[in-house]
Amino acid sequence: MNIQPAKHPPTSINELVKRAEVLAGLSLGELANLADIHIPKDFKRDKGWTGQLLEHYLGAEAGSNPEQDFPELGVELKTIPIDANGMPLETTYVCYCPLQNIAGIKWATSNVRNKLACVLWIPIEGSRDIPVSARRVASPFLWSPSHEQLHALQSDWEELMEMISLGEIENVTARHGEVLQIRPKAADGSVLTDAIGSKGTLIKTRPRGFYLRKQFTGALLAQHFGL
DNA sequence: AGTTGATCATTA
Protein backbone atom coordinates (compact mmCIF):
# COMPACT_ATOMS: atom_id res chain seq x y z
CA MET A 1 0.00 0.00 0.00
CA ASN A 2 1.25 3.48 -0.76
CA ILE A 3 1.84 5.80 2.13
CA GLN A 4 -0.21 8.88 1.48
CA PRO A 5 -2.64 11.19 3.23
CA ALA A 6 -6.17 9.84 3.23
CA LYS A 7 -8.57 11.44 0.81
CA HIS A 8 -11.67 10.10 2.48
CA PRO A 9 -12.71 9.04 5.96
CA PRO A 10 -12.46 5.28 6.48
CA THR A 11 -15.76 3.49 5.98
CA SER A 12 -15.13 0.78 8.55
CA ILE A 13 -13.18 0.29 11.75
CA ASN A 14 -11.17 -2.35 9.96
CA GLU A 15 -10.16 0.11 7.28
CA LEU A 16 -9.23 2.69 9.91
CA VAL A 17 -7.03 0.23 11.79
CA LYS A 18 -5.42 -0.92 8.54
CA ARG A 19 -4.56 2.67 7.66
CA ALA A 20 -3.01 3.16 11.08
CA GLU A 21 -1.02 -0.06 10.95
CA VAL A 22 0.60 1.01 7.70
CA LEU A 23 2.03 4.04 9.47
CA ALA A 24 3.74 2.04 12.22
CA GLY A 25 7.51 2.26 12.03
CA LEU A 26 7.53 5.41 9.96
CA SER A 27 8.95 8.64 11.32
CA LEU A 28 7.08 11.90 11.71
CA GLY A 29 9.57 13.42 9.29
CA GLU A 30 8.70 10.90 6.59
CA LEU A 31 5.00 11.44 7.08
CA ALA A 32 5.29 15.21 7.11
CA ASN A 33 7.45 15.25 3.99
CA LEU A 34 5.06 13.02 2.08
CA ALA A 35 2.23 15.34 3.01
CA ASP A 36 4.32 18.44 2.33
CA ILE A 37 3.81 19.66 5.89
CA HIS A 38 6.33 21.84 7.69
CA ILE A 39 8.13 20.12 10.59
CA PRO A 40 8.55 22.18 13.78
CA LYS A 41 11.81 21.80 15.70
CA ASP A 42 9.85 21.26 18.89
CA PHE A 43 6.27 21.52 20.05
CA LYS A 44 6.57 24.71 22.08
CA ARG A 45 4.31 26.45 19.62
CA ASP A 46 2.87 23.40 17.86
CA LYS A 47 1.47 21.28 20.64
CA GLY A 48 -1.17 19.61 18.52
CA TRP A 49 1.03 19.02 15.49
CA THR A 50 1.40 15.26 15.80
CA GLY A 51 -2.29 14.67 16.33
CA GLN A 52 -3.19 16.73 13.32
CA LEU A 53 -0.59 15.03 11.15
CA LEU A 54 -2.06 11.63 12.01
CA GLU A 55 -5.60 12.88 11.48
CA HIS A 56 -4.50 13.89 8.02
CA TYR A 57 -3.24 10.40 7.24
CA LEU A 58 -6.19 8.57 8.71
CA GLY A 59 -8.86 10.72 7.14
CA ALA A 60 -10.34 12.33 10.24
CA GLU A 61 -12.28 15.48 9.63
CA ALA A 62 -10.38 18.52 10.88
CA GLY A 63 -12.12 20.95 13.12
CA SER A 64 -13.22 21.38 16.66
CA ASN A 65 -16.45 19.55 17.30
CA PRO A 66 -17.09 17.91 20.66
CA GLU A 67 -17.66 14.59 18.91
CA GLN A 68 -15.56 11.55 18.20
CA ASP A 69 -13.00 11.84 15.45
CA PHE A 70 -14.80 9.20 13.45
CA PRO A 71 -18.43 9.65 14.48
CA GLU A 72 -19.76 7.16 11.94
CA LEU A 73 -17.46 4.50 13.32
CA GLY A 74 -17.85 5.57 16.94
CA VAL A 75 -14.09 5.77 17.25
CA GLU A 76 -11.90 8.41 18.87
CA LEU A 77 -8.31 8.91 17.74
CA LYS A 78 -5.60 9.58 20.33
CA THR A 79 -1.89 9.93 19.73
CA ILE A 80 0.12 9.37 22.88
CA PRO A 81 3.79 10.27 23.35
CA ILE A 82 5.86 7.41 24.78
CA ASP A 83 9.34 7.07 26.24
CA ALA A 84 11.94 4.44 25.35
CA ASN A 85 10.12 1.92 27.53
CA GLY A 86 6.81 2.42 25.81
CA MET A 87 5.31 4.30 28.73
CA PRO A 88 3.38 7.59 28.45
CA LEU A 89 5.24 10.88 28.69
CA GLU A 90 2.11 12.96 29.08
CA THR A 91 -1.41 12.69 30.39
CA THR A 92 -4.11 12.34 27.76
CA TYR A 93 -6.65 15.04 27.13
CA VAL A 94 -10.16 13.61 26.90
CA CYS A 95 -12.57 16.48 26.45
CA TYR A 96 -13.79 19.80 27.71
CA CYS A 97 -15.28 19.84 31.19
CA PRO A 98 -18.77 21.35 31.51
CA LEU A 99 -18.97 23.85 34.39
CA GLN A 100 -22.54 25.06 34.07
CA ASN A 101 -25.94 23.75 32.95
CA ILE A 102 -24.88 20.36 34.20
CA ALA A 103 -28.08 19.45 36.02
CA GLY A 104 -29.16 16.81 33.53
CA ILE A 105 -25.78 15.37 32.64
CA LYS A 106 -25.35 11.70 33.44
CA TRP A 107 -22.29 9.50 33.15
CA ALA A 108 -23.88 7.24 30.56
CA THR A 109 -24.41 10.09 28.14
CA SER A 110 -21.44 12.21 29.15
CA ASN A 111 -18.82 13.40 26.75
CA VAL A 112 -16.14 11.48 28.63
CA ARG A 113 -18.07 8.21 28.37
CA ASN A 114 -18.77 8.82 24.69
CA LYS A 115 -15.19 9.73 23.80
CA LEU A 116 -13.69 6.78 25.59
CA ALA A 117 -16.17 4.17 24.35
CA CYS A 118 -13.75 3.18 21.63
CA VAL A 119 -10.30 4.70 21.12
CA LEU A 120 -7.68 4.07 18.47
CA TRP A 121 -4.45 4.69 20.35
CA ILE A 122 -1.40 5.56 18.31
CA PRO A 123 1.75 5.64 20.46
CA ILE A 124 4.52 7.85 19.11
CA GLU A 125 8.09 8.29 20.30
CA GLY A 126 8.09 11.51 22.24
CA SER A 127 11.37 11.79 24.14
CA ARG A 128 12.74 15.27 23.75
CA ASP A 129 16.19 13.96 22.93
CA ILE A 130 14.82 12.54 19.69
CA PRO A 131 14.42 15.19 16.96
CA VAL A 132 10.79 15.62 15.99
CA SER A 133 11.39 14.41 12.44
CA ALA A 134 13.03 11.22 13.70
CA ARG A 135 10.32 10.23 16.13
CA ARG A 136 8.61 7.06 14.97
CA VAL A 137 5.02 5.97 15.03
CA ALA A 138 4.54 2.76 17.02
CA SER A 139 1.92 0.08 16.50
CA PRO A 140 -1.63 1.30 16.99
CA PHE A 141 -4.30 -0.49 18.96
CA LEU A 142 -8.02 -0.26 19.37
CA TRP A 143 -9.28 -0.10 22.93
CA SER A 144 -12.61 -0.14 24.70
CA PRO A 145 -12.68 0.14 28.48
CA SER A 146 -13.15 -3.01 30.53
CA HIS A 147 -15.87 -3.10 33.16
CA GLU A 148 -13.26 -2.32 35.81
CA GLN A 149 -11.84 0.59 33.86
CA LEU A 150 -15.30 1.88 33.11
CA HIS A 151 -16.20 1.76 36.77
CA ALA A 152 -13.06 3.62 37.79
CA LEU A 153 -13.74 6.29 35.21
CA GLN A 154 -17.36 6.61 36.25
CA SER A 155 -16.48 6.95 39.95
CA ASP A 156 -14.04 9.74 39.26
CA TRP A 157 -16.36 11.48 36.84
CA GLU A 158 -19.29 11.41 39.25
CA GLU A 159 -17.19 12.64 42.16
CA LEU A 160 -15.72 15.47 40.12
CA MET A 161 -19.01 16.47 38.54
CA GLU A 162 -20.69 16.48 41.93
CA MET A 163 -18.12 18.92 43.24
CA ILE A 164 -18.72 21.12 40.22
CA SER A 165 -22.48 20.96 40.65
CA LEU A 166 -22.08 21.98 44.29
CA GLY A 167 -20.15 25.06 43.27
CA GLU A 168 -16.79 23.71 44.36
CA ILE A 169 -14.92 23.95 41.09
CA GLU A 170 -12.31 26.21 42.67
CA ASN A 171 -11.58 23.42 45.15
CA VAL A 172 -11.07 20.82 42.44
CA THR A 173 -7.40 20.23 41.67
CA ALA A 174 -5.53 17.75 39.49
CA ARG A 175 -5.04 15.67 42.64
CA HIS A 176 -8.64 14.59 42.59
CA GLY A 177 -9.59 11.45 40.69
CA GLU A 178 -7.89 8.05 40.60
CA VAL A 179 -7.68 7.74 36.82
CA LEU A 180 -9.46 10.83 35.53
CA GLN A 181 -8.40 14.32 36.55
CA ILE A 182 -9.44 17.88 35.81
CA ARG A 183 -6.94 20.56 34.85
CA PRO A 184 -7.10 24.04 33.33
CA LYS A 185 -7.56 24.10 29.58
CA ALA A 186 -7.09 27.46 27.91
CA ALA A 187 -4.74 29.66 25.95
CA ASP A 188 -3.67 31.40 29.15
CA GLY A 189 -4.83 32.46 32.58
CA SER A 190 -6.83 35.38 31.25
CA VAL A 191 -9.44 33.17 29.62
CA LEU A 192 -12.51 32.87 31.81
CA THR A 193 -15.80 31.07 31.53
CA ASP A 194 -18.95 30.80 33.64
CA ALA A 195 -19.20 28.22 36.39
CA ILE A 196 -21.34 27.49 39.42
CA GLY A 197 -20.06 29.42 42.43
CA SER A 198 -20.05 28.55 46.10
CA LYS A 199 -23.43 30.13 46.74
CA GLY A 200 -25.03 28.79 43.61
CA THR A 201 -24.34 31.98 41.76
CA LEU A 202 -22.38 32.22 38.53
CA ILE A 203 -18.68 32.89 38.85
CA LYS A 204 -15.87 33.29 36.37
CA THR A 205 -13.17 30.65 36.31
CA ARG A 206 -10.55 29.18 34.03
CA PRO A 207 -11.93 26.62 31.57
CA ARG A 208 -11.17 23.03 32.52
CA GLY A 209 -10.60 19.77 30.70
CA PHE A 210 -10.70 16.08 31.63
CA TYR A 211 -7.41 14.18 31.38
CA LEU A 212 -6.44 10.52 31.79
CA ARG A 213 -3.62 9.95 34.26
CA LYS A 214 -0.41 8.41 32.97
CA GLN A 215 -0.86 5.46 35.29
CA PHE A 216 -4.10 4.63 33.51
CA THR A 217 -2.86 4.97 29.94
CA GLY A 218 0.41 3.33 30.99
CA ALA A 219 -1.51 0.18 31.86
CA LEU A 220 -3.10 0.17 28.42
CA LEU A 221 0.27 0.56 26.75
CA ALA A 222 1.87 -2.11 28.91
CA GLN A 223 -0.82 -4.57 27.93
CA HIS A 224 -0.52 -3.63 24.28
CA PHE A 225 3.23 -3.99 24.17
CA GLY A 226 3.05 -7.16 26.22
CA LEU A 227 5.02 -5.79 29.16
C1' DA B 1 -15.46 32.46 23.76
C1' DG B 2 -15.66 27.45 23.12
C1' DT B 3 -13.42 23.11 21.80
C1' DT B 4 -10.28 20.53 19.23
C1' DG B 5 -5.27 18.94 18.77
C1' DA B 6 -1.92 18.50 22.93
C1' DT B 7 3.00 19.76 25.32
C1' DC B 8 5.48 23.09 28.18
C1' DA B 9 7.65 24.56 32.33
C1' DT B 10 7.41 25.59 37.11
C1' DT B 11 6.54 23.59 41.46
C1' DA B 12 6.63 20.30 45.01
Next chain:
DNA sequence: TAATGATCAACT
Protein backbone atom coordinates in the same frame (compact mmCIF):
# COMPACT_ATOMS: atom_id res chain seq x y z
C1' DT C 1 11.93 13.90 38.45
C1' DA C 2 7.04 13.56 38.25
C1' DA C 3 2.88 15.92 38.38
C1' DT C 4 0.29 20.11 38.38
C1' DG C 5 -1.06 24.19 36.56
C1' DA C 6 -0.14 27.00 32.44
C1' DT C 7 0.09 27.56 27.77
C1' DC C 8 -0.03 27.48 22.18
C1' DA C 9 -2.46 27.20 17.53
C1' DA C 10 -6.35 26.25 14.51
C1' DC C 11 -10.95 26.46 13.64
C1' DT C 12 -15.84 27.69 14.62
